[in-house]
Amino acid sequence: MSHAFDALRSSAPDAYFVLDDDDRVLHVSLEFHDTRGRGVGHVLWDHLPRAREIYEPYFVEARATGQPIEAVIFYAGRLKRLLVIPGGDGLAVHVENIVELDVTSLGTLTRSLEQVATALADPGSAQRDSRARASLRALP
Amino acid sequence: MLDEGDRIVEVGTSAQSQFGPLVGTVIWESFPGSEPLFKPYYDKARQTREPVEFVQFYDGNVARVRAVPNEDGLLELHWEALARLDTLTLGSLAETLEESLELLDEQEAGMHRARVRGALRVIEGGT
Numbered sequence: 001m002s003h004a005f006d007a008l009r010s011s012a013p014d015a016y017f018v019l020d021d022d023d024r025v026l027h028v029s030l031e032f033h034d035t036r037g038r039g040v041g042h043v044l045w046d047h048l049p050r051a052r053e054i055y056e057p058y059f060v061e062a063r064a065t066g067q068p069i070e071a072v073i074f075y076a077g078r079l080k081r082l083l084v085i086p087g088g089d090g091l092a093v094h095v096e097n098i099v100e101l102d103v104t105s106l107g108t109l110t111r112s113l114e115q116v117a118t119a120l121a122d123p124g125s126a127q128r129d130s131r132a133r134a135s136l137r138a139l140p
Numbered sequence: 141m142l143d144e145g146d147r148i149v150e151v152g153t154s155a156q157s158q159f160g161p162l163v164g165t166v167i168w169e170s171f172p173g174s175e176p177l178f179k180p181y182y183d184k185a186r187q188t189r190e191p192v193e194f195v196q197f198y199d200g201n202v203a204r205v206r207a208v209p210n211e212d213g214l215l216e217l218h219w220e221a222l223a224r225l226d227t228l229t230l231g232s233l234a235e236t237l238e239e240s241l242e243l244l245d246e247q248e249a250g251m252h253r254a255r256v257r258g259a260l261r262v263i264e265g266g267t
Binding site: 049074077104110113121 | 172173174176177197198199200225227228229230232233244248251252255256258259260262263
């Protein structure tokens with residue numbers, strides 16, 4: 001199991017943060033220093049409005065099962081791949097941005113929404129995790 | 141206020157914080173991607189010497205713009221913010237995008253409405 005986790009971690013996106021059991025940020029990787037560095041020592045949700053409902057189910061599942069969870073989520077204008085890995089030193093949350101919405105014009109927005117749709121439909125570019133699909137059904 | 145070369149030459153009090161530092165620059169240089177969205181309306185106002193009013197989407201915002209040509213060849217622009225896209229979650233994106241499309245004139249919104257809704261449906265998992 002440990003070897004499998006090590007292999008998973010080594011192939012995970014470089015941008016990650018580590019949370020304690022109360023979702024307090026213990027560490028952020030270099031790639032997150034600029035955007036998340038100030039959050040170290042703070043509860044993650046304090047700096048990410050409305051993020052809890054999107055991220056937390058995966059954190060809960062990873063902690064409960066002790067297994068890594070992979071998911072695709074949409075938050076703050078970006079489609080992201082999440083890899084949540086529980087460990088003795090905390091919950092490592094690796095994040096890879098897959099598509100970023102371009103809101104310059106309706107045309108660019110439409111094209112980037114279609115890229116999001118394509119990424120979700122293509123198993124090679126995004127993981128069609130059933131939990132992720134459920135989270136994306138937040139649309140009215 | 142723009143001159144004939146779309147250079148910002150004067151800024152009203154209420155717009156000073158955003159546009160004041162841009163006086164002397166060509167407006168398109170400071171707002172990438174905006175020229176094809178706005179310039180046709182400005183050109184029309186100059187050519188017809190009549191005010192032109194339109195609603196446009198740019199940089200996640202929907203605004204009503206009134207372009208008024210004056211006798212000195214300058215173009216006076218008045219902006220009114222109408223809506224802002226909220227991209228935080230898919231739910232807020234879908235809701236505010238629909239609001240934005242409703243505010244745009246039928247021709248422009250009509251060009252994008254079907255594609256936007258189609259993409260959102262796929263994202264939602266409806267296909």
